[in-house]
Amino acid sequence: MKVSNPTSRDIAEIAGVSQATVSRALRNSPLVREETREKIQQIARDLNYFVNRNAAGLRTHQSNTIALLLFDETEGRHAVINPFFLSMLGFITRAASKHGYDVLISMQQLSDDWHIEYQASHRADGLILLGYGDYVTYRAKLAALARANTRFMIWGPTINDQPGHSIGCDNINGGCQATNHLLQLGRRSIAFLGSTSKRSPELAARYDGYCAAHHDAGVPLNERLNIPAWSAAGEGYRAVEELLQRREPFDAIFAVTDVIAIDAMRALKDNGYAVPDDVAVVGFDDISLAEHVTPSLTTVRQDITLAAEGLVDGIVGLIRGEPVESTLMAPQLVVRASCGAR
Amino acid sequence: MKVSNPTSRDIAEIAGVSQATVSRALRNSPLVREETREKIQQIARDLNYFVNRNAAGLRTHQSNTIALLLFDETEGRHAVINPFFLSMLGFITRAASKHGYDVLISMQQLSDDWHIEYQASHRADGLILLGYGDYVTYRAKLAALARANTRFMIWGPTINDQPGHSIGCDNINGGCQATNHLLQLGRRSIAFLGSTSKRSPELAARYDGYCAAHHDAGVPLNERLNIPAWSAAGEGYRAVEELLQRREPFDAIFAVTDVIAIDAMRALKDNGYAVPDDVAVVGFDDISLAEHVTPSLTTVRQDITLAAEGLVDGIVGLIRGEPVESTLMAPQLVVRASCGAR
DNA sequence: ATACACAGATGAAGCGGTTCATCAGTATGC
């Protein structure tokens, strides 16, 4: 028996039952006798039948899909997304499929209403937002999302009265650990490469940790060692050149992301500085290549497996109407060669 | 006027027209007077109305979605996907949205029928397959896809009588360019790090190019310089250690991917070899970090923007029923520091 | 014997669009 594009009615006919019974049997409903159920499922397999998701979704008002929105630090011009988020994407996909959800990705803001559109058009049951994005325009979107009753989870800091739920890492603590480590190694002139702007609160929090560590150790801050940099290709390099031009002595760098740190190390070497002997370097994120550059990069690790699972658990919880809590995860310093600790 | 979850019927009522007219107006059908159309579209905007994709898809048998399947070299155990494919993912998403398509990602083989399921369940209108995957199991899937009339595009080589359409880069030529370059720089003992197995024909083709270059230059191949390696973290490192254990002199390495090359450079330094003075290194793919490691990596670039657009154009063409041709793109050698050419 | 519960199955409504067939009304041709 061959049917080109079988429907549940075709299966019902072959099995000699009603179409409604087929629908139940395929979803393992206890209202169908086991014998009947298995017979129906066997026929479905034989015919290569799969439930039409559009029809099912239309009826149930669900799509079993999660939309993943990736923000870019650099105004979307560069196609390069921070590898940290790209690898997170992998874990999110895996976690989602455990719950039976597909993942739809979007990397650009199609319309002004993209954020609402995904759920309103029933393409996705909920959203996950990723990125060290610009929080000023970002938060406006969040408010709109909340107004439109969209379910969403954010990767990032939990900011007071910020709408929605989030999972993030304790960036202040992370920045503090990194800086502390450098201070304990005897470094006293630690340059900061990154953003301190409130537009990127995650990165700004890392700077806050950097300041806190100085304060705790009684080491004065030197504002002239603070160089703005984004996580785009070439930014770390440029930042080091800017730092050198300032002619301010420094013996360490805390870069706000690994992407910046790795790029900065290249600039240091090109300018005749040895890492870690002349300048110790610590990054943040622990992207997969951090371990594989030379010297291997000391950095602050965020557990992205846990983060991804938390984000997915959260959004699934929201979809089911369960209470969901925002979480702050503890980051962990990973000591490698670039800091000179060994 | 407020409606919580507006449908086209709500809009029809407000506009004083039939629901059918609303449907047409929203899709800019010329069968609706312009004045009427704009009035309807305005109401839709005011109500935050978006077409229910499930309903539309049910009727039209389309989903306007492309499924992107990522294969992993390492049997799916490691969550790390080659950055080359991750960045390709970004370009594919962009290209797809230009055509009005969403992208659904999948990184694991859920069921045995995952490949058929996406289209049969109307979740996606077509598939794009990415990865330096194992072609033995892979090709069996391709055949099944073709049998099930699934539309799909493959990133990879066009193999004789392989079912389906593909876009790939001329890996033989790329391998040849890389090896030629090393030979012209006077290197005579070039180690090959990668796979020569027919299970990964893309990588094997790069090896073929390596052989061809040797042949053209009249330099004999040394089989003892051929070290198997995958593109997983730590593999390049391990491969170099294996190479050193063989105690076979070598003055260059051609690594079949940048991931391997970067890892290999680290191993070389850890063992006291200078790159490029003692050992010149050339990679393949030109992942974003190739430029930013120390020394910067000479490699063979594949134009992933073009590749992504080609894959999307191809799958969209197949969906529309247009004829689609498989393409082979020319790779380009990018000379940086790791080969010692400057 | 009658009532009742219950397991297993069925019929039909409805989800929210798209599109075919149809129609009213005005303009055009002979």
Next chain:
DNA sequence: GCATACTGATGAACCGCTTCATCTGTGTAT
């Protein structure tokens, strides 16, 4: 004046599934 064409709109069928309301037949209590 009547047939014809064309524009702008309508009504209704239909896509394939989920689920509520029903129904049938068998087993158990009264």
